[in-house]
Amino acid sequence: xxxxxxxxxxxxxxxxxxxxxxxxxxxxxxxxxxxxxxxxxxxxxxxxxxxxxxxxxxxxxxxxxxxxxxxxxxxxxxxxxxxxxxxxxx
Amino acid sequence: xxxxxxxxxxxxxxxxxxxxxxxxxxxxxxxxxxxxxxxxxxxxxxxxxxxxxxxxxxxxxxxxxxxxxxxxxxxxxxxxxxxxxxxxxxxxxxxxxxxxxxxxxxxxxxxxxxxxxxxxxxxxxxxxxxxxxxxxxxxxxxxxxxxxxxxxxxxxxxxxxxxxxxxxxxxxxxxxxxxxxxxxxxxxxxxxxxxxxxxxxxxxxxxxxxxxxxxxxxxxxxxxxxxxxxxxxxxxxxxxxxxxxxxxxxxxxxxxxxxxxxxxxxxxxxxxxxxxxxxxxxxxxxxxxxxxxxxxxxxxxxxxxxxxxxxxxxxxxxxxxxxxxxxxxxxxxxxxxxxxxxxxxxxxxxxxxxxxxxxxxxxxxxxxxxxxxxxxxxxxxxxxxxxxxxxxxxxxxxxxxxxxxxxxxxxxxxxxxxxxxxxxxxxxxxxxxxxxxxxxxxxxxxxxxxxxxxxxxxxxxxxxxxxxxxxxxxxxxxxxxxxxxxxxxxxxxxxxxxxxxxxxxxxxxxxxxxxxxxxxxxxxxxxxxxxxxxxxxxxxxxxxxxxxxxxxxxxxxxxxxxxxxxxxxxxxxx
Numbered sequence: 001x002x003x004x005x006x007x008x009x010x011x012x013x014x015x016x017x018x019x020x021x022x023x024x025x026x027x028x029x030x031x032x033x034x035x036x037x038x039x040x041x042x043x044x045x046x047x048x049x050x051x052x053x054x055x056x057x058x059x060x061x062x063x064x065x066x067x068x069x070x071x072x073x074x075x076x077x078x079x080x081x082x083x084x085x086x087x088x089x090x
Numbered sequence: 091x092x093x094x095x096x097x098x099x100x101x102x103x104x105x106x107x108x109x110x111x112x113x114x115x116x117x118x119x120x121x122x123x124x125x126x127x128x129x130x131x132x133x134x135x136x137x138x139x140x141x142x143x144x145x146x147x148x149x150x151x152x153x154x155x156x157x158x159x160x161x162x163x164x165x166x167x168x169x170x171x172x173x174x175x176x177x178x179x180x181x182x183x184x185x186x187x188x189x190x191x192x193x194x195x196x197x198x199x200x201x202x203x204x205x206x207x208x209x210x211x212x213x214x215x216x217x218x219x220x221x222x223x224x225x226x227x228x229x230x231x232x233x234x235x236x237x238x239x240x241x242x243x244x245x246x247x248x249x250x251x252x253x254x255x256x257x258x259x260x261x262x263x264x265x266x267x268x269x270x271x272x273x274x275x276x277x278x279x280x281x282x283x284x285x286x287x288x289x290x291x292x293x294x295x296x297x298x299x300x301x302x303x304x305x306x307x308x309x310x311x312x313x314x315x316x317x318x319x320x321x322x323x324x325x326x327x328x329x330x331x332x333x334x335x336x337x338x339x340x341x342x343x344x345x346x347x348x349x350x351x352x353x354x355x356x357x358x359x360x361x362x363x364x365x366x367x368x369x370x371x372x373x374x375x376x377x378x379x380x381x382x383x384x385x386x387x388x389x390x391x392x393x394x395x396x397x398x399x400x401x402x403x404x405x406x407x408x409x410x411x412x413x414x415x416x417x418x419x420x421x422x423x424x425x426x427x428x429x430x431x432x433x434x435x436x437x438x439x440x441x442x443x444x445x446x447x448x449x450x451x452x453x454x455x456x457x458x459x460x461x462x463x464x465x466x467x468x469x470x471x472x473x474x475x476x477x478x479x480x481x482x483x484x485x486x487x488x489x490x491x492x493x494x495x496x497x498x499x500x501x502x503x504x505x506x507x508x509x510x511x512x513x514x515x516x517x518x519x520x521x522x523x524x525x526x527x528x529x530x531x532x533x534x535x536x537x538x539x540x541x542x543x544x545x546x547x548x549x550x551x552x553x554x555x556x557x558x559x560x561x562x563x564x565x566x567x568x569x570x571x572x573x574x575x576x577x578x579x580x581x582x583x584x585x586x587x588x589x590x591x592x593x594x595x596x597x598x599x600x601x602x603x604x605x606x607x608x609x610x611x612x613x614x615x616x617x618x619x620x621x622x623x624x625x626x627x628x629x630x631x632x633x634x635x636x637x638x639x640x641x642x643x644x645x646x647x648x649x650x651x652x653x654x655x656x657x658x659x660x661x662x663x664x
Contacts, residue, residue, distance in 0.1 A: 027294035034293045041150075048155065051163045055246035058162075060319035075638075078567045079648045083641055 144286050144297060151278025153241060153262055154306030156255055156269075158315040159348075159527045165255050165269070167241040167262065171224035172217045177205050179234030186232060193227055194219065217260055218242045243269075247315060249357040250322045253373040254313055254525070256473075257360040266371065268311065268525065270473050278306040310527045312348035317341055317636045322353040324631040325609070329355045332614035332624050338374040340508050341632060342606040344597060345531040347512070347521035349470075350605070350636070352376075352505075377474040379501040380591045380610065383577030384438045384559070384621070386497030386507075388514060388546050391435055393458050394446050396542045402432040402549055408442040415489045420444050432549045436558040438574065440496050447495030448488060455491065456483035461537050462510035462520055464502050470525055478502045497577060504593075508608035511595050514550060514571070515603035518543040547571050551600045554626075556652065563596055563626035564651035565634040567644040571603075572596015572629065574621030579613065589613050594625035598633050601645040607632050 067073040127135060156165035173194060182190065182205065191198045194216045204213050217240065219227070224237055243258045245251065256267020263277060264270035281303030286295040321339045329337040341351040358370040372378060394400050408426030412419050420440050434442035447455065459465070465480030479501045486494070493499050502510075505523065512521045512534065519534035538546075550571035554560045560574040575593040578585040592614055597606040609625040609632075618624055 027288075030296065031288075031292045031294055044152070045169055048152075048163075048166045049168050051155070052166045052168065052244050052246055055163045055166075059246065059248075060316055061250075061323070078638075078644075081638070083643045085643065 143288075144284055146282055146284055146300070147293075149281040149283055149303035150239065151280045151303040151305050153243065153258070153278050154276040154308045156276070157308060157310045158313045158318075159310065159350075159529075160314065161310070162315050164247050164251050164311065164313070164315065165243055165245050167243050170218045170220060170240055170242040171237045172240050173215045173219055173224065173227055173235065173237050175205060175213055175215055175236065176211055176234045177213055178208050178211065180205055181233055186230065189230060190215075190227065190232065190235070193223060193230075245360040247318075248361060249359050250319050250353070251313065251315070252357050252360045253354045253375070254311070254318075254352050255360065257363065266473070267373065268309070268472075271471050272309055276306045276309055279304040312343070312346075312350060312525055312527045313352070314350045314639075316639050317632070318351040318353060320635045320639075321351040321607075321632045322355075322357070324628045324635075325353050326355050326357075328611060328624065328628045331616070332611060332618060333616050334611045334624075335613040335615075336369070336374060337609070337611045337628075338378070338504050339607065339609045339628060339632065340375045340505055341608075341636060342508055342512065342523065344512060344515045344521075344603045344606050346528055347509075347523050347532055347534070348528060349505075349523055349525050351632070352525075373472070373474070374610070374612070375504045376468075376470065376472050377476050377503065379476050379478050379503055380593075380612075381500065381577045381580060382497040382502050382507055382593060383575035383591070384440075384496055385573050385575035385593050385595050386500065386502075387435055387438065387443050387495065388550060388573055389458055389462065389510070390443060390447050390450070390455060390495040391431065391549065392514070392538055392542055392546045393450055393454055394431070395545055396538055397450065397454065399449055400431050400446065402430065402545055404431045405429070406431055406434050406439075406442045406445055408434065408439045408445075411441060413441045413444055413492075415444070415448075415492055416487070418489045420492065432552055435549045435573070436552045436555070438496075438553070438559045443495045444492035447492050452483040452486050452491050455494065456480070456486075458537070459494075459500070461535075462513055463506050464500065464510065468503070468506055468509055468523060470505070470523055472525065476503045478506055497575060504608050504610045507593075507595055508606055511597065511606055511608070513537055514543050514546050515597040515606050516543070547600060547603075550596065554596065559620070560594060560596070560622040560626045561651070561653055562622060563594055563629045563633075565598065565630050565637070566650050567646055567648050568598045568633070568637055568642065569600035569646045570596055570598040570630075570633065571600040572626075574626060576619060576621045590619040592619055592621040592624040594621050594629045596629055596633070598637060599642060599645040604640065604642050605633065605636055607636075 153167040155163055158164055187201065188198065191201045196216055201215065204215060207213065227235070228237060241262045243262065245255060245257070247255070254267055256269040257265055258269050259265045264273040269276065281299065281301040283299040284297040285293045286297060288294045321341055325337045325339045337355045339351065339353050340349060342348065343350055352375050354372070354374045356370045358366055395402070405428050407428050408422060409428065411422040411425040422439050422441050424437065426439065426441055429437065429439060429442055431446070434446070459480055465478050467475040467477045490499050509520070509523050513519065516534060517540040518536055518538035520537050521532060521534035550573055551569060552558055553573055554563045554570050560572055563572050564570050572595055577591045578587070579589040579591055581589065591610060591612055593608070593610045595608040597603040607629050609628045611624045614624045
């Protein structure tokens, strides 16, 4: 009887320690998850900011100004443009 | 000693019992207390315990982005900070205050006033501060100064897309335009959740999610920012050149009914909205009504052809250039002659149009106007859509039926007019418009037979040829069909003699229409006020550029369209 009790006690202690360890692990993993989620959000915010920046740098009026001003580009004469439809046989 | 102990053995029994009873009573008290705490007060205690380590935190949600049809960002939210203070708690020294004022770029007096107002226990020092600035404010480590996160909306398109997109208020809710119309799907819903934090403030366990945070959905508009930019630029130049009060332009994809560009002048910069007036904010394309004038003529003509009353070749006598109905006389700019129906449209003769209109039943005219969408809001899902005025045919007098044929006594918005013209561009089908990208061709409501629509299209093409009213609407490489309009503005119940609205509606390529553009210029005041002189060049500029960008195949020789000499140009009256 006493032996059985002793055995049960040992099992109980093992279980208790297991519970504590797994909870600790769960919390650690959770805080890691939280950190990664925050990072994801930050990256999303940065993506938005970069998108904004891209839009600002690529503003059509700005592109046009640089193209015609600094680079001295101009639209090709309509006569020199040929429009091809994809898939059409030549 | 032994004897003494012997003597003590004989203690009275009640003493032992007394001690026992006292001990039992103490246990009973303890037991009772624990029952009280565990069973009766458990809720309260649990709460107190939770408060030590569990926290309610807000899960932020961002507002959805607005993109153009090619995925270019038109409105993006980025996080910023708001700096606020509890005035009673702040103890700022002079230099600290100066530093804070310069960091936040607010007036020092203003800051002092806010901080010394001890009656308030919450005051915003500055809202929507850039994150970098907020960081350096936090680095000062000032007592009683706090920050909380907010979002700020940026519009890279600026004034070009201002009227379509609209803007949000300081609390990130839509106030105008698409931002307001699609508030429900764009707006994120911040959530709250209960978590357990450890000693270092790290979140270690998610207890429950009270409300899931929902990010706003991105919205892809039908707007093509290249065409939009082109349209805005051309419109702005024209408004400045003709010293007009305002102008509006809208471009539609004929096949899908998508709005590719929608621009207004005067505009505003949605990123800094100080000193905004109502005139700048108005989206004239959608909310402003005007009497369209001659641009309405093709509808009555279409009805006459549809009902078999005439063909484009039928002769209509417009001499001597005026027509009296009741006590009102209709005038033409040119003395009339015997014109074919096609020429009536080409020269934009009011007398001819009035005669054609009077040969038609009132009900049929009203019916067509109603079916092409006049007098009803165009259902774009945009705030403030104007319905326009179309009176019931039973109250029409003959003179009104005649003037309505050339666009007087009826009011429409530019977007209604543009939509109505899809009937001619799509072989008789009226298409539903969309501001959101659909990307697919849609079928519309068949209102006219294909033959009638094609006949009117041919007549509209004639109207932009030399000898018509709109030769300046032609572009190199594509056949254009369209109609000019010049209308007197209504003022105080009458028509102002010197205030006009010039308009042009047309589409191209005429052989297989792809793009429809409508232009309206309000009160051009440099002498020129005809639709063919003021609005048609804007149309041509937008059409030329947009067709090239869309890669539409040419259907006309690549020669610059010749312009007629000044004296042989036809000018319309309305």
